[in-house]
Amino acid sequence: MATATRKAFGMALAKLGEKYPQVVCFDADLAKSTMSGLFAEKYPHRFVEMGIQEANMISTAAGMSFTGKIPFICSFGAFVTGRFDQIRMSIGYAQANVKIIGTHSGVAIGEDGHSQMGLEDLALMRSIPGIVVLQPATAKETEEMIEWAINHQGPVYLRLTRQGVEDIDMESFRPGIYPQVREGEKVAFLGTGGLLNDCKMAADELADKGIMNPAVFNAHTVKPLNNEIMRKISTNYQTIVVFEDHTTLGGTGSAVAEWVSEFADTPRRVIRYGVKDVFGESGTPQDLLEKHGLTKEKIVEYFSK
Amino acid sequence: MTAELFQKWAKITPEIRKDIIKMITNAKSGHPGGSLSMVELLMALFAPEGIMKLNDDVTSNERDRFVLSKGHGAPALYATLANLGLADFDREKITSTFRQLGSDFQGHPDRARLPIVEASTGSLGQGVSIAQGIAMGYQMDNNAHRVYTIVGDGEMQEGQIWEAAISAAHKKVHNLTLILDYNKAQIDGFVKDVMGLEPLKAKWEAFGWHVHEIDGHNYQEIVTALKDTHPEKPSMIIAHTIKGKGVSFMEGLVGWHGKAPSLEEADKAYAEFDQQQTIGL
Numbered sequence: 001m002a003t004a005t006r007k008a009f010g011m012a013l014a015k016l017g018e019k020y021p022q023v024v025c026f027d028a029d030l031a032k033s034t035m036s037g038l039f040a041e042k043y044p045h046r047f048v049e050m051g052i053q054e055a056n057m058i059s060t061a062a063g064m065s066f067t068g069k070i071p072f073i074c075s076f077g078a079f080v081t082g083r084f085d086q087i088r089m090s091i092g093y094a095q096a097n098v099k100i101i102g103t104h105s106g107v108a109i110g111e112d113g114h115s116q117m118g119l120e121d122l123a124l125m126r127s128i129p130g131i132v133v134l135q136p137a138t139a140k141e142t143e144e145m146i147e148w149a150i151n152h153q154g155p156v157y158l159r160l161t162r163q164g165v166e167d168i169d170m171e172s173f174r175p176g177i178y179p180q181v182r183e184g185e186k187v188a189f190l191g192t193g194g195l196l197n198d199c200k201m202a203a204d205e206l207a208d209k210g211i212m213n214p215a216v217f218n219a220h221t222v223k224p225l226n227n228e229i230m231r232k233i234s235t236n237y238q239t240i241v242v243f244e245d246h247t248t249l250g251g252t253g254s255a256v257a258e259w260v261s262e263f264a265d266t267p268r269r270v271i272r273y274g275v276k277d278v279f280g281e282s283g284t285p286q287d288l289l290e291k292h293g294l295t296k297e298k299i300v301e302y303f304s305k
Numbered sequence: 306m307t308a309e310l311f312q313k314w315a316k317i318t319p320e321i322r323k324d325i326i327k328m329i330t331n332a333k334s335g336h337p338g339g340s341l342s343m344v345e346l347l348m349a350l351f352a353p354e355g356i357m358k359l360n361d362d363v364t365s366n367e368r369d370r371f372v373l374s375k376g377h378g379a380p381a382l383y384a385t386l387a388n389l390g391l392a393d394f395d396r397e398k399i400t401s402t403f404r405q406l407g408s409d410f411q412g413h414p415d416r417a418r419l420p421i422v423e424a425s426t427g428s429l430g431q432g433v434s435i436a437q438g439i440a441m442g443y444q445m446d447n448n449a450h451r452v453y454t455i456v457g458d459g460e461m462q463e464g465q466i467w468e469a470a471i472s473a474a475h476k477k478v479h480n481l482t483l484i485l486d487y488n489k490a491q492i493d494g495f496v497k498d499v500m501g502l503e504p505l506k507a508k509w510e511a512f513g514w515h516v517h518e519i520d521g522h523n524y525q526e527i528v529t530a531l532k533d534t535h536p537e538k539p540s541m542i543i544a545h546t547i548k549g550k551g552v553s554f555m556e557g558l559v560g561w562h563g564k565a566p567s568l569e570e571a572d573k574a575y576a577e578f579d580q581q582q583t584i585g586l
Contacts, residue, residue: 024445045445051475056468059431063438066416066423067366067446071438085428086465090435094416094425 002164006103008139010035012146014042026073028054034074034103058086062096077102077118091155092128099149103160106245107280107288114280123250125157126223133222135159137196144173161194176226184215188237192244202299222252234264241271248272311524314348315586319578322551324384330571332404338561340381342488342546347385349527356531369450372424374432375457376413430463440481451480459491462500473539474513482540488548490559514541521546
């Protein structure tokens with residue numbers, strides 16, 4: 001069953017709120033969209049509606065974390081990371097124990113168009129020292145990440161999808177440790193977020209056609225990268241392709257390319273497969289994903305050339 | 306609080322001002338004007354017989370808290386804490402290491418290095434929201450302690466200040482007191498010319514705050530305003546101050562916002578502080 005990771009987040013936080021009484025939740029007039037409303041219904045006195053004041057929400061949550069509470073702050077990824085200085089100063093520099101939830105990532109949100117699309121959020125968040133940047137690929141993984149984030153002391157950015165994502169059977173979340181979801185050789189596909197399932201299906205089809213036999217990993221951690229995993233992947237595979245519904249400038253693909261070019265034992269090619277330095281636009285999610293090559297069919301087409 | 310107490314404070318403030326000038330002169334950089342203007346406000350808050358209920362344990366919630374939203378006034382905060390013996394650092398430490406590599410006494414407050422400063426500020430406009438967050442956290446736990454924050458007048462041009470002005474009133478953050486260090490000058494000129502704020506009292510009242518307008522160098526007026534809080538509304542104290550207060554050649558001048566004095570100028574300032582200490586109020 002396809003569940004949006006934003007919905008999985010809302011359900012998980014509402015569930016985990018019982019076990020972790022110090023968790024509080026903030027939203028900026030999008031509680032119905034980010035699904036933080038599920039927490040609000042259950043714990044109204046631990047939910048703070050901030051209205052359309054993202055900057056104020058970020059700094060207020062930082063202050064509240066200084067009293068020992070663990071605030072989750074929720075908005076569209078584009079809007080919350082758009083208030084970069086508040087995250088950089090009030091949360092990042094202060095090492096505030098705040099968890100930032102950015103939903104509606106990528107062109108996959110569809111009709112609302114560019115203004116609502118989180119397309120640069122990973123690039124922004126990744127540049128702040130000490131912050132952990134994560135992107136779950138399934139509902140189950142989302143819940144695991146939420147509980148991990150609650151227990152982690154320090155800022156976390158979690159990037160979530162509007163669209164439903166398929167369940168994929170894989171090992172439980174451990175930061176930096178990419179679960180392998182398909183065996184293969186020579187080529188490694190690093191899928192992220194809502195694209196993981198398409199990557200896996202594309203790899204199956206490419207193998208069926210005898211074009212290539214890619215291994216597929218779930219690259220759920222954008223920062224910090226795990227050296228052991230990166231060394232394993234860059235040693236075992238000649239070509240590494242990172243798929244993301246995000247600009248190719250500064251996202252997961254960039255993070256992997258930077259690691260490989262600096263630390264890999266053997267020179268390797270890294271392909272950053274994502275939104276190519278252009279703005280998003282309105283359209284159906286399917287049309288937009290196709291336009292940017294982010295579907296199983298388009299991935300197969302690209303690698304069949 | 307009595308006249309004798311204020312007389313006692315008036316003997317300490319020249320020492321705090323001396324340390325501010327020492328720090329900035331030694332570092333060859335910093336913000337003397339806006340540090341000197343808020344010394345009486347900090348004194349009334351932090352002095353042992355003053356307004357804030359403190360606790361040696363800075364991780365405890367059983368205490369009032371202070372956030373310096375105008376982070377460039379950091380020398381005044383460090384010097385107040387050191388002179389009142391409220392922290393594990395002394396006057397020698399802050400004056401010799403301010404703005405030096407590896408120092409806890411950064412140019413602007415850094416909570417990660419120095420938890421007693423409560424928040425990392427210096428990018429203006431965020432401290433009121435941070436203070437509001439602490440106050441709301443206290444309210445959630447039925448903790449009656451208060452949170453204080455000092456904001457600069459130039460800083461009040463930031464949009465986020467007005468977001469917090471809306472939210473703190475809406476959320477009834479009555480345990481929050483915002484103090485405006487209204488010294489009338491910012492880097493590019495006088496506030497009224499750069500981006501005027503008036504009518505301030507009417508604006509904050511219209512936003513739903515409990516507002517006082519006082520002389521920010523008069524202890525009686527400061528403590529009266531700080532004590533007069535409201536059961537539902539957050540408090541706003543518009544404190545009229547003098548930029549560069551206590552140094553005759555700095556007072557009221559835009560040019561001393563972010564400039565270090567020369568050694569000769571510093572000596573002249575120290576002599577004025579010594580004289581002020583002899584005279585008292």
